[in-house]
Amino acid sequence: MSHTDLDSGSAADPAEAPPRTPSFWDGRGELVIGGLLLAMAGTLAAGNAGMDVIGDGGLLGPQGFGWFVAALAAVIGLLLIVAALRRSPGRRAALAAEERTNWRAVGLVLLGIAAFSGLIDIVGWLLMATLMFTAVATGLGNRNLLRSLTVGFVMAATVQIVFSGMLGLNLPSGVLGGL
Amino acid sequence: MEQLTHLIGGFGAVLTPMNLLWITLGAFLGTAVGVMPGLGSAMAVALLLPMTFTLDPLAALIMFSGVYFGGLFGDSTAGILMNTPGNSTAIATTFEGHRMARSGRAPQALATSAIGAFTGGILATVLVVFFAPSMADLATKFGPGEYFALAVFAFVAISAVVSESPLKGLAALAFGLGLALVGTDQSTGTARFTFGMPALFDGISVVVITVAVLAVGEVLYAAGRVGHRGAHEIVPSAGRPWLSGREFRAALPAWLRGAGIGIPFGIIPAGGAEVPTFLAYSAERQLDKRRRKPMFGKGAIQGVAAPEAAGNATAGSAMGALLSLGLPTSATAAVLLAAFQQYGMQPGPLLFERNGDIVWALLAGLLLATVVLLVINLPFAPLWAKLLLLPQSYLYAGITVFACLGVYATGASKTDLVLMCLLGVLAFAMRRTGVPLAPVLIAVILGPLAEYSLRDAMANSGNDPLILVGSPITVALYGLLLLGLVWTAWRRLRPAAPAGEPAAEDPADCGEVPRARS
Incomplete structure (x- = not known):
């Protein structure tokens, strides 16, 4: 595995600088x-x-x-x-700071979970769980895509072996089942 | 001493190598989720729930109880060493605990908290052993009117009296009640709010709701805070990991006082151990002011001892309320109740008769779990803190995988997965706005009880509403509830609180607010 990744912690900066005109939704969760x-x-x-x-x-x-x-x-x-x-504008500004949300990260994580839910029967556990793991890890600021994929794959495979093999839980093999 | 005979029988059932393994596993898992900020025992049990349905009920239940207690053992570690409490139940411990750590007394703070958690847990569990059967006896006299009062009490207490904003608490309650309504009506067989979807005829599975609300919502919330999190450094914990005789003598009364404050709160649906930990903290603070050399603000050992004991004492007596009344008083207890139902058991007065062997084995398991937790926490707390170095991204990704696995495992149904996504988004919106999640779970679990006992009460009495206040128990419950509401209104309307309200004043002199679960 190459170590060319830049960082993992400080990624995903807040999208915009704090001083900006408050929108209608700010502080009104x-x-x-x-x-x-x-x-x-x-x-x-x-x-x-x-x-x-x-x-x-x-x-x-x-x-x-x-x-x-x-x-x-x-x-x-x-x-x-x-x-x-x-609510008063001052209180709203304080709440807006508290509610500040990294929507890109939320979107990516949600996309991963939704894709898993929609495609598990067709694509299968191994691939979808790996992809979902990678999507969530990336959303949470981990920029090392290759490592996330590897860790996710190992975890998905372990779960499949333990749960299908030992506990008799049927996880769909999906497209890999035909190989 | 009939209870002791039963308890010895319980120990006989629990003391098998396999069961000891489950207890230890639960203790380890619980401590781990307790240590890590953002994860809690409720989420851990919810994730384990679908994976354990092939296990023997006793094995699963003693593991879950180990997780419940373990979460309260571990939660103070991160608070003491990093000023980020692993859970909201450890905020009160953090004030003095982190000050102790900064003045080089981290090992003593960790030891005080572990022994405190042990004391609280043991005392409360012993009380449960002796009093739960009589409480269950009392509860056998409960009719539908009493059960309705109990459910209303739980709803109002958790949403209006305890939560920060009654409006937000009631909003969460309404969501939970609405979700519980979906499915076939038990008394007439009418399909309710299924909108023609056969997958909804059995209602929305409690597993799906708990996993979505506690795990998926939490992962989304954590994602939303990426880049907004403050970094914290760990205070190294080195030196003698035991207490000197003087420290022990200072902490001992505080442990006992804390346990005394915590125990009654386990029976009240106050959403868990938050309120009693704060009460224990402020009681110690008041006592400290009268001493010749006040230590609060400089790392007082009593400020760590009392809240920790209160937290685990609450968990212990909450198990008593769950087993004998069927009343979940915290989010974790609500998930545990779902676990009982998964195995076809209904906690409540009849449990001691029908499943007595399991109940006594579970109580014996609780005592054993507390001892195991002391052993793995007292000397090794600094090692547990190493868990905080785990990359958050992999941690949350792993939680997501297990959440989806759990929901898929319950029925391999696409509807369940879609519901999980939708409810996860709802939980995210709630977390973001500061709406509490515990009332959702309590409402989902107790909603059907409230509805059917109200309908039974009406049917039995020929639609006479007075039946609802027709017994001393119901009158007492409604009276207690009224007192709680008056107290809440008085507390809120009072101008800025002077002393005794640590939540309001302490963050100011700390300079930094220790925020749980961020």
Whole structure:
């Protein structure tokens, strides 16, 4: 293995310099949570309204608790959104610094996990686990691609041997199975 | 002393070479995840859960308990040596512990914390051995009304009373309750919120939820902080790794006081050991102010001893509440409850009757695990600190691989993997906004209990809502809850806290906030 890599720790600098015009979203992380709660409330309400109720479930039935959770989620979601919108600019700047996120790293890691989830049945455990390991390691700032691939492959292979061989857990071999 | 006979029987079942191996393995794993910032015992048990379903239930459960206790042994190591607590439960220990380390007393701080964790764990477990059966007896009288009160108590306590912001705690609770609703209704057989997808008829697997929330979310959060992390240097720990007689005499009362503060908190769903560790810390601080030569701020041994003892005492009595009432009082306890269910056992009053052999063996295993943990932590804490040199990138990549393996192993289902991705993103958004994760797990585990006991109570009483406050137990639970709410409101409305509120004032004089899990 060549040691031409530059570094592993100090990579992935913060994308932008701190002084910049605050965007609408800065220091308002609750907007996302509030939005998700409202979406969940809507989903629960829609599910309740269209539910095919079997038999007699009593006073509350299968839907009663669902209505309660939907109402709770809607109220909390709205309160969170209001709190986020009414926050003072100074407090928002402080929160924005705390919430600063390396989106490229998050994206890469998520891509690795999503690719694994989508392709495991077709491509197989060995390849997808190695790729996912490499994607996460790279996302977390490790720039030595070759070493990440090697470590990931060794780990994936060990897991396959231990779990398929000894515990009888079936991991798909995918494209490698045909070889 | 019927309990002692049972316990000796338990030791008989546990003392096999194989079971001792599982205990030791759990102790090692627990210490390791405790030492490493960002990893916790809840995540470790969640990752192990799908991989152990071929194991014998006792072996898996004693290993998990070793992990639970071990996490609380290891968490102070990084806090003392690096000022970065391995977990939020070690923040209180870190204040004085790191000062001890900086003044050249690192080995003593580590020893104090290990013995403290041991004392707290042993005392609490012994109490559980003696009182859990009577608590279970009491709980056999629980009807649906009592169980509903218990679940409501847990929900409100963990989301509104304990968490930093009640609104955020309730948001997490709502997510958990919503997730628990998916699947076939147990009493009518109606398909709920499955939207025609057969994969959802059985509900969303607890394994998928715990792995996604605790592991995938944590990995995404760690990725988001790449480049924003502060570097910390490790204070070398060298010198005599034992306590002098004087140090021991100073620490002993603090260990006992800490354990005394921690034990009651294990029964209250307060989200784990954070609150009692802080209470123990501030109690010692108040006592210290009255001494002739106050040591707090300069590395007081009591400031390490008490919170550590409180932390493990909480874990011990939390096991008692879990076994006898079926009430999980922390995130790890919630995952442990899922483990019991995986083996077809329901923690609660009937567990002692139906699976008595396993319960007593588990309690014996807990006592053994605490001893094993003391042995591997007391002399070797500086070695454990070497784990902090492990590259974070490989560590998190490995966690991701095991998370996906675990979810895939539970059913080889693509739906589960997609759900894991979505819930991982949700957990990431929550972590980023400071929304606590423990209420999600408590709600997922206790949500069905709350719903069905409410419906049963209504059906049994002809829809009379007064049945819910119809017994002394329910009235007491709601009264306690009300007190908690009043206390929370009073604490929040009070202007800036003077003494006794270390969370608010200590970071200021430290110059640097020790942040857990960053």
